Amino acid sequence: MPGVTKPQDVNPARKAEILAEALPYIKRFFDKTVVIKYGGNAMTDPHLKDCFARDVVLLKLVGLNPVVVHGGGPQIETLLARVGKKGEFIQGMRVTDAETMEVVEMVLGGQVNKEIVSLINQHGGKAVGLTGKDASFIRAKKLLMQKENAPGDLVDVGMVGEITKIDPSLIAFLDQGDFIPVIAPIGVGDEGETYNINADVVAGKLAEILKAEKLVLLTNTPGVLDKAGNLLTGLTPRQIDDLVTDGTLSGGMLPKISSALDAARNGVKSVHIIDGRVEHALLLEILTDHGVGTMIKSK
Numbered sequence: 001m002p003g004v005t006k007p008q009d010v011n012p013a014r015k016a017e018i019l020a021e022a023l024p025y026i027k028r029f030f031d032k033t034v035v036i037k038y039g040g041n042a043m044t045d046p047h048l049k050d051c052f053a054r055d056v057v058l059l060k061l062v063g064l065n066p067v068v069v070h071g072g073g074p075q076i077e078t079l080l081a082r083v084g085k086k087g088e089f090i091q092g093m094r095v096t097d098a099e100t101m102e103v104v105e106m107v108l109g110g111q112v113n114k115e116i117v118s119l120i121n122q123h124g125g126k127a128v129g130l131t132g133k134d135a136s137f138i139r140a141k142k143l144l145m146q147k148e149n150a151p152g153d154l155v156d157v158g159m160v161g162e163i164t165k166i167d168p169s170l171i172a173f174l175d176q177g178d179f180i181p182v183i184a185p186i187g188v189g190d191e192g193e194t195y196n197i198n199a200d201v202v203a204g205k206l207a208e209i210l211k212a213e214k215l216v217l218l219t220n221t222p223g224v225l226d227k228a229g230n231l232l233t234g235l236t237p238r239q240i241d242d243l244v245t246d247g248t249l250s251g252g253m254l255p256k257i258s259s260a261l262d263a264a265r266n267g268v269k270s271v272h273i274i275d276g277r278v279e280h281a282l283l284l285e286i287l288t289d290h291g292v293g294t295m296i297k298s299k
Helices: 012-029 046-061 073-082 098-122 169-176 199-209 237-245 253-265 281-287
Strands: 033-038 065-070 127-131 138-147 150-166 180-184 186-188 194-196 214-219 270-275 293-297
Touching: 012 281, 033 046, 033 199, 046 065, 046 098, 046 180, 046 281, 065 098, 065 199, 073 098, 098 127, 098 150, 098 180, 098 186, 098 194, 138 194, 150 199, 169 180, 199 214, 199 253, 214 253, 214 281, 237 253, 253 270, 253 293, 270 281
Parallel strands: 033 065, 033 214, 065 180, 127 180, 138 186, 150 194, 214 270
Antiparallel strands: 138 150, 186 194, 270 293
């Protein structure tokens, strides 16, 4: 890629400085869980996919416990188009009828999940692909959303799920074996129904249940931006509430922000919304002094 600094172009002393800079972060986060929502351009650009897989493996090798939750919007849209359907969203949630649910499960639980697992394993990791249906570890019920302009009126968005319970024992078991869980955001109902769940929501709730040190959400933007397009960071939950109220945050960012807030309020020490278009964004955010997005503090 033009303009990219290659490792061989960095002098040895600078390489040593970079490694030394990571040491206090490695010590601080050793044996801590980091939940990573993987989405956006980082999932579609071959070079960025490779960077992501390497980052996850390195985090595991230096003692962190990464747990990956992935989306797959572009891939779902591609397959829907092939069968003559067009995706529809309400308040950032995909409207999911029975036919769309089949496509979602095929893409998320099959194509995308297995590609991520394979890539991580190619780089020396021990990734295991899951959906919430495995061991029924993500239980869900049908989500009924309130209309934005008419609170109390409900909108039926089809087979979209609301999480009722997450059983962390499967993730704990995998962690004991040094495996890296890669989770497709599909839940299961009491009668065995399959539910499509927003990946940001799954990542946020999983971070809470696992008492994660960090929740990292990869996006296609630099982070949370104000109305002038300036990057905001070090935000508190109250400041985020104000940004939603005044309309600065809307659309597809709403589920992401809502999940980030819930996680920050329920024990996750820090939440990061970072630019997945930046090479090695995960390492930059977690193991260096140079953040690449918005941090939301728990208080």
